[in-house]
Amino acid sequence: MANGFWKLLKQPYVGEDFFLPDLCSSLAVFTLVVLAELVVLLWVLAQPATGGFDWLGLAMASLFVQWIVLLSAAVLCRLRGWMQRRALGLAIAVCYAVVIGLTLAFTILGEWLQQGMLGPLRWQPEQLLRHGVIALIMTSLLLRYFYLQQQWQRQNQAETRARLQALQSRIRPHFLFNSLNSIVSLIDSDPRKAENAVLDLSDLFRANLSDADGLADWAAERRLCEGYLRIEQYRLGDRLKVDWQVEQLPPDTPMPLLTLQPLLENAILHGLQPSVSGGDIRISGHWHDGQVELEVSNSCPLQDDSHQGARMALDNIRARLVALFGASARVEAWRQGPRFFSKLVYACKQPSHLSQRSH
Numbered sequence: 001m002a003n004g005f006w007k008l009l010k011q012p013y014v015g016e017d018f019f020l021p022d023l024c025s026s027l028a029v030f031t032l033v034v035l036a037e038l039v040v041l042l043w044v045l046a047q048p049a050t051g052g053f054d055w056l057g058l059a060m061a062s063l064f065v066q067w068i069v070l071l072s073a074a075v076l077c078r079l080r081g082w083m084q085r086r087a088l089g090l091a092i093a094v095c096y097a098v099v100i101g102l103t104l105a106f107t108i109l110g111e112w113l114q115q116g117m118l119g120p121l122r123w124q125p126e127q128l129l130r131h132g133v134i135a136l137i138m139t140s141l142l143l144r145y146f147y148l149q150q151q152w153q154r155q156n157q158a159e160t161r162a163r164l165q166a167l168q169s170r171i172r173p174h175f176l177f178n179s180l181n182s183i184v185s186l187i188d189s190d191p192r193k194a195e196n197a198v199l200d201l202s203d204l205f206r207a208n209l210s211d212a213d214g215l216a217d218w219a220a221e222r223r224l225c226e227g228y229l230r231i232e233q234y235r236l237g238d239r240l241k242v243d244w245q246v247e248q249l250p251p252d253t254p255m256p257l258l259t260l261q262p263l264l265e266n267a268i269l270h271g272l273q274p275s276v277s278g279g280d281i282r283i284s285g286h287w288h289d290g291q292v293e294l295e296v297s298n299s300c301p302l303q304d305d306s307h308q309g310a311r312m313a314l315d316n317i318r319a320r321l322v323a324l325f326g327a328s329a330r331v332e333a334w335r336q337g338p339r340f341f342s343k344l345v346y347a348c349k350q351p352s353h354l355s356q357r358s359h
Contacts, residue, residue: 037062108128199227240278262313292348297339
């Protein structure tokens with residue numbers, strides 16, 4: 001175990017989430033300033049009070065500590081990219097060297113200023129040692145905090161990625177078998193359609209195996225769904241009719257792959273397939289005031305509740321949208337007369353297509 005630890009310290013850090021955060025960000029600077037001020041306040045309160053609270057001591061200590069904190073953050077921010085390419089042990093040593101070095105330098109500077117900048121500088125080894133040890137302890141605590149924060153973020157990202165991949169890997173086996181049967185039947189009668197069906201099927205499974213937490217766009221999702229519907233069209237023929245009403249949904253609208261496709265699959269499986277005469281599917285979508293709305297409606301048998309079996313697919317889609325777009329994302333489903341409706345609603349920024357057109 002010890003050998004593995006030393007081996008880890010000798011290797012460059014692997015991963016984009018470097019243990020040292022971006023100290024140039026306003027949030028990081030604000031956090032460091034507040035933490036440093038709390039430490040100074042505790043230090044001043046711990047001093048024996050003879051004539052009331054030492055406001056001057058608090059001001060001087062705050063000035064001393066904040067200069068060290070801000071300069072350390074600035075130096076480590078500039079060195080962060082360089083440290084990422086070096087051995088992890090060297091990067092940690094640089095963090096200690098910067099903070100402790102600046103602390104000792106400001107201690108010496110403070111003594112020189114107190115002596116009026118006149119005469120030879122009188123060293124105080126005890127004070128240098130005390131400030132150096134304090135800097136060592138505080139740096140160790142901060143590095144430990146940064147490390148735990150990074151591990152927590154890694155764990156959350158891994159759990160979210162695993163959950164999204166589990167939710168995404170859901171193309172039903174029956175669809176694969178039906179598609180293969182349709183392709184086999186088309187090989188002799190229409191080889192070109194059989195070839196297109198194979199290409200569409202490969203696109204579907206490529207999307208199903210892609211990175212679950214990566215965003216695509218509406219144009220990619222629509223191409224994928226059109227391929228899926230072509231495969232089902234080969235099997236259902238004239239029993240399947242599709243109406244697209246999505247002109248108001250920009251092609252570059254952010255959307256994860258396999259978001260609309262499960263809704264279409266449910267519409268065919270529970271709505272059109274049980275009917276001898278088939279039916280139709282209507283797809284409508286638009287972007288308005290920072291919100292995407294995508295609705296699928298399909299005809300279904302009047303006395304049929306099989307759409308209740310689609311709840312799992314709707315819950316899966318809802319979980320993916322919430323993980324990617326926030327808790328306001330929702331998936332709605334309801335039945336109205338002879339039609340069943342499914343609706344996706346989630347917030348997203350203004351697509352670049354609309355932004356460019358507005359200018």
